[in-house]
Amino acid sequence: xxxxxxxxxxxxxxxxxxxxxxxxxxxxxxxxxxxxxxxxxxxxxxxxxxxxxxxxxxxxxxxxxxxxxxxxxxxxxxxxxxxxxxxxxxxxxxxxxxxxxxxxxxxxxxxxxxxxxxxxxxxxxxxxxxxxxxx
Amino acid sequence: xxxxxxxxxxxxxxxxxxxxxxxxxxxxxxxxxxxxxxxxxxxxxxxxxxxxxxxxxxxxxxxxxxxxxxxxxxxxxxxxxxxxxxxxxxxxxxxxxxxxxxxxxxxxxxxxxxxxxxxxxxxxxxxxxxxxxxx
Amino acid sequence: xxxxxxxxxxxxxxxxxxxxxxxxxxxxxxxxxxxxxxxxxxxxxxxxxxxxxxxxxxxxxxxxxxxxxxxxxxxxxxxxxxxxxxxxxxxxxxxxxxxxxxxxxxxxxxxxxxxxxxxxxxxxxxxxxxxxxxx
Amino acid sequence: xxxxxxxxxxxxxxxxxxxxxxxxxxxxxxxxxxxxxxxxxxxxxxxxxxxxxxxxxxxxxxxxxxxxxxxxxxxxxxxxxxxxxxxxxxxxxxxxxxxxxxxxxxxxxxxxxxxxxxxxxxxxxxxxxxxxxxx
Numbered sequence: 001x002x003x004x005x006x007x008x009x010x011x012x013x014x015x016x017x018x019x020x021x022x023x024x025x026x027x028x029x030x031x032x033x034x035x036x037x038x039x040x041x042x043x044x045x046x047x048x049x050x051x052x053x054x055x056x057x058x059x060x061x062x063x064x065x066x067x068x069x070x071x072x073x074x075x076x077x078x079x080x081x082x083x084x085x086x087x088x089x090x091x092x093x094x095x096x097x098x099x100x101x102x103x104x105x106x107x108x109x110x111x112x113x114x115x116x117x118x119x120x121x122x123x124x125x126x127x128x129x130x131x132x133x134x135x
Numbered sequence: 136x137x138x139x140x141x142x143x144x145x146x147x148x149x150x151x152x153x154x155x156x157x158x159x160x161x162x163x164x165x166x167x168x169x170x171x172x173x174x175x176x177x178x179x180x181x182x183x184x185x186x187x188x189x190x191x192x193x194x195x196x197x198x199x200x201x202x203x204x205x206x207x208x209x210x211x212x213x214x215x216x217x218x219x220x221x222x223x224x225x226x227x228x229x230x231x232x233x234x235x236x237x238x239x240x241x242x243x244x245x246x247x248x249x250x251x252x253x254x255x256x257x258x259x260x261x262x263x264x265x266x267x268x269x270x
Numbered sequence: 271x272x273x274x275x276x277x278x279x280x281x282x283x284x285x286x287x288x289x290x291x292x293x294x295x296x297x298x299x300x301x302x303x304x305x306x307x308x309x310x311x312x313x314x315x316x317x318x319x320x321x322x323x324x325x326x327x328x329x330x331x332x333x334x335x336x337x338x339x340x341x342x343x344x345x346x347x348x349x350x351x352x353x354x355x356x357x358x359x360x361x362x363x364x365x366x367x368x369x370x371x372x373x374x375x376x377x378x379x380x381x382x383x384x385x386x387x388x389x390x391x392x393x394x395x396x397x398x399x400x401x402x403x404x405x
Numbered sequence: 406x407x408x409x410x411x412x413x414x415x416x417x418x419x420x421x422x423x424x425x426x427x428x429x430x431x432x433x434x435x436x437x438x439x440x441x442x443x444x445x446x447x448x449x450x451x452x453x454x455x456x457x458x459x460x461x462x463x464x465x466x467x468x469x470x471x472x473x474x475x476x477x478x479x480x481x482x483x484x485x486x487x488x489x490x491x492x493x494x495x496x497x498x499x500x501x502x503x504x505x506x507x508x509x510x511x512x513x514x515x516x517x518x519x520x521x522x523x524x525x526x527x528x529x530x531x532x533x534x535x536x537x538x539x540x
Contacts, residue, residue: 009383009437011436011437011440012286012287012292012436012437012440012450013292013294013295013432013433014484015286015287015338016282016283016285016286016287017282017285017286017287017288017290018189018191018287018288019287020191022162022283023162023181023192023195023280024159024160024161024162024163024283025283026159027157027159027162027418028159028416028492029159030161031416031417031418032254032414032416035416035476044476045417045476046475046476049475052155055265056153056155056199056202057158057199058198058199059196059198059199060158060195060196060199061196061197062193062194062195062196062197063193063194063196064192064193064194067191070287070451070454071440071449071450071451078518085205110256112151122367139373144304146298146302147301147302147305147315147422147427148297148298148301148421148427148429148430150421150422150424151417151418151420151421151422152417152421152423152424152425153422155421155422156456157418158416159418159455160432162284163281166281166282166283167279167281169340170282170384179341180282180341182342184318184340194331196350205316205322205422206314206315206316234512274511288459288461290461292432293432293462293465294429294430294431294432294433296429296496297427297429297432298426298429301429324423326423326425326428326469326472327469328468328469329466329467329468329469330465330469331427331465331466331467332462332464332465332466333456333463333464334463334464334465338422339462350414355494403506
């Protein structure tokens, strides 16, 4: 299991007139979470893309438990439970400064060759970094 | 069962550098779909909110099947399969001009009293409009 | 002078907790306005891009006069006052259903060759369509 | 003169298919810049709003000089040149890690009483914090 946490602060433009973060904007938070989780492994998603590997999201499940509010300092914890093969799954938990759980999500991505568009298996550069966490 | 379709055109600002609609922006499309579905019933979500009823999203499940592209004219079909009680569930299917299914989602919302913040049952104004479709 | 109007409805996700459209989201409305203005000429921005012509925004000036609200049906009027050469300028006026002016903007874009990245003059395909309006 | 810098990293969802940050998303960066500038003064915009003071943007001028790219670590420098009275003006400069200037903006905001909606002068809590920088 590999787990990593990062923090973000809610922007005004991410709220809606209900006074909370708009439900669609959590996707940006999940993105920041997994990008920083990958960076902590010593890779960057940017480099993967420069090498011709795309990682589109194929499935998203979100549970909105408590609303996130403007200026909240959120902790986004992204966990990879299973060594990825054809898919990589991030389990995300978002908490506020009071350690209340606001949101939980499961984000499933695949890997695609940027040139052919074909789905590929998890690149070895990622597997090598992840394997020590799954032994 | 109540079902309604509406069309939207993909905006440039909704794409990302992969060349497709960003996965978080589908939430806006689901919103347009359910808002227009409610309008077709002869109600508006705006009026509900003016009457002190909020409809926050509590759960979202999305499957990204084929990518939506810039300038695509999408059809968003929103279906209510079950007469709502404590929750209202919209099943959404997004297709392009070639009738390819791009995305499927299930969006679950609840109803809240804007003043107390308490969850309430489906307002009778909505139930009255929906009942003819479930007899 | 070439002028064209199009309508959009304000989405919930475009509002912020002040209860109005977030100031950054007007950029999406200007985009819809100019894209539809180009489509009305018999061209599409998508086709231009497929032909290797990019149109990045180089300058934006916005005046926020009255706030746009959720579910407002806005009219976006985009006007080209001067036949474009190295730059194309859209003057935008956004009004609501009561014909109140909510927002005015001036959006300046240039043309770039997608492959070289170099700035180019206005493509002849656009000039040919615009010239009848400037004689 | 009061000046403050903060850093943000470009999110994937903020890019568009041109491969750069979408022109409308800079507004979020300006917002983060001014919110952190206010926080550095020992105030928060959130507290101002909780006290019934809104700060809507009334005017925006942006120059897009070089494109910001995905994963860029941007420095947003927000400067108040003039002690605010009926308006507060932030001059914003955005640079990348190579100290290239990507974007310059001037954002003008006013102050409004949340209850009456009326425009008010700069609150004394802000003026007190700013005055030492303008003597």
